Amino acid sequence: MSKVKVARKSTRIDMTAMSDVTVLLLTFFMLTSTFVKKEPITVKTPGSVSEIKIPETNILQILIDPKGKVFMSLDKQADMVNALESVGKEYGITFSPEEIQKFKVLKTFGVPIKNMKQFLSMKAEEQDKILLNYGIPNDSTDNQFKVWIKNARINNRDLRIAIKADQSTPYKVIKNVMNSLQDLNENRYNLITSLKNQSSAKKIKQ
Amino acid sequence: MAEIQSKEGSGKKKKGGSKQKKISVHVDFTPMVDMNMLLITFFMLCTSLSKPQTMEISMPTNKETTEEQQTKVKASEAITVLLTGGDSIFYYEGQPNYKDYTSLKLTSYGPDGLRAYLLKRNIDVVDKINELKKKKEDLMISENDYRDEVSKLKNSKGTPTVVIKATDSANYKNLIDALDEMSICNIGKYAIVKIDKADNFLINNRESKGAYSTKFAN
Numbered sequence: 001m002s003k004v005k006v007a008r009k010s011t012r013i014d015m016t017a018m019s020d021v022t023v024l025l026l027t028f029f030m031l032t033s034t035f036v037k038k039e040p041i042t043v044k045t046p047g048s049v050s051e052i053k054i055p056e057t058n059i060l061q062i063l064i065d066p067k068g069k070v071f072m073s074l075d076k077q078a079d080m081v082n083a084l085e086s087v088g089k090e091y092g093i094t095f096s097p098e099e100i101q102k103f104k105v106l107k108t109f110g111v112p113i114k115n116m117k118q119f120l121s122m123k124a125e126e127q128d129k130i131l132l133n134y135g136i137p138n139d140s141t142d143n144q145f146k147v148w149i150k151n152a153r154i155n156n157r158d159l160r161i162a163i164k165a166d167q168s169t170p171y172k173v174i175k176n177v178m179n180s181l182q183d184l185n186e187n188r189y190n191l192i193t194s195l196k197n198q199s200s201a202k203k204i205k206q
Numbered sequence: 207m208a209e210i211q212s213k214e215g216s217g218k219k220k221k222g223g224s225k226q227k228k229i230s231v232h233v234d235f236t237p238m239v240d241m242n243m244l245l246i247t248f249f250m251l252c253t254s255l256s257k258p259q260t261m262e263i264s265m266p267t268n269k270e271t272t273e274e275q276q277t278k279v280k281a282s283e284a285i286t287v288l289l290t291g292g293d294s295i296f297y298y299e300g301q302p303n304y305k306d307y308t309s310l311k312l313t314s315y316g317p318d319g320l321r322a323y324l325l326k327r328n329i330d331v332v333d334k335i336n337e338l339k340k341k342k343e344d345l346m347i348s349e350n351d352y353r354d355e356v357s358k359l360k361n362s363k364g365t366p367t368v369v370i371k372a373t374d375s376a377n378y379k380n381l382i383d384a385l386d387e388m389s390i391c392n393i394g395k396y397a398i399v400k401i402d403k404a405d406n407f408l409i410n411n412r413e414s415k416g417a418y419s420t421k422f423a424n
């Protein structure tokens with residue numbers, strides 16, 4: 001017990017200001033960003049000077065990887081269910097409510113219809129792995145891609161088709177997809193691009 | 207802010223001459239900051255700030271059209287752009303000339319390539335649009351009027367019509383770049399058309415410097 005009293009200084013730092021800053025940042029991030037959609041393949045979209053933003057709802061996204069595999073995603077679960085049921089009907093496959101439930105929550109799908117039942121019975125992690133090996137068949141002999149698009153469109157006329165392809169995708173693959181769309185009389189669609197820096201575009205001679 | 211001076215209750219500190227006991231209620235914000243930081247990290251990792259851009263295109267229908275329905279493009283207005291592999295790009299004006307390989311010109315995606323050529327061809331429209339843009343910036347015309355005028359100008363008679371044909375060896379980026387040039391050069395009439403044998407012949411002919419056409423002629 002010492003008699004010398006050491007003056008105790010409070011080492012507390014006022015965190016209020018810090019808290020203010022973080023809340024502000026958090027609000028900013030919450031308001032400006034959109035959630036990244038899980039995609040089976042990473043696609044690097046080509047840059048473009050187009051400044052039109054893609055609408056948020058009623059999008060039928062066609063994802064094309066550099067090797068030519070085609071995947072699809074719909075933003076509304078009701079559309080997913082309808083599309084699956086009508087495509088199943090076309091191929092004479094009926095899906096159980098459990099399978100439909102599992103299909104509904106998929107972010108992206110792209111397996112041949114004959115493998116669909118097997119695919120839906122898998123666990124989510126296995127699905128992610130195996131999805132890479134598949135892709136919706138899109139050739140002249142077995143064009144399931146066309147069937148999917150057709151049925152998705154029948155169920156929701158307001159759907160907008162958006163093609164998202166990697167910049168190194170050969171034109172042959174794109175042509176295939178475009179031809180399928182043309183066969184269905186879908187002549188207006190969007191090509192998803194990322195923003196290119198404007199400096200090069202502004203070099204137009206005045 | 208987080209400090210509340212309460213005048214009631216049992217305080218520890220005694221101040222000056224006041225007999226009332228004061229309590230300072232410090233609220234510790236550290237856990238709050240921790241939580242916020244965590245949330246920020248989560249949002250930064252799981253979201254993307256930039257929304258993807260899109261390019262709206264409309265393709266020609268596949269339906270068989272009769273001769274009368276097809277709008278014939280004047281040869282003087284037509285430009286055919288051929289996209290090939292290796293980021294090279296060819297174009298020819300009007301009707302293809304199968305005999306002369308130099309009619310097919312090689313150009314590039316850069317600002318001095320296709321863009322310079324198309325701007326030269328479309329100079330009237332580009333000038334008028336630039337004028338309009340200036341007017342819009344000076345608030346002389348409204349946004350809607352501007353848009354109407356621009357689309358009218360783009361589709362007016364005498365403006366070049368560009369036909370884009372891509373070979374199988376071209377890639378998606380080439381196609382987007384070519385479409386981009388159309389919007390930069392204010393070309394209103396363009397179409398993506400399937401490549402045919404004649405176009406492949408032209409490219410081969412050009413690459414072999416005319417040897418192809420002499421071979422076929424013999």
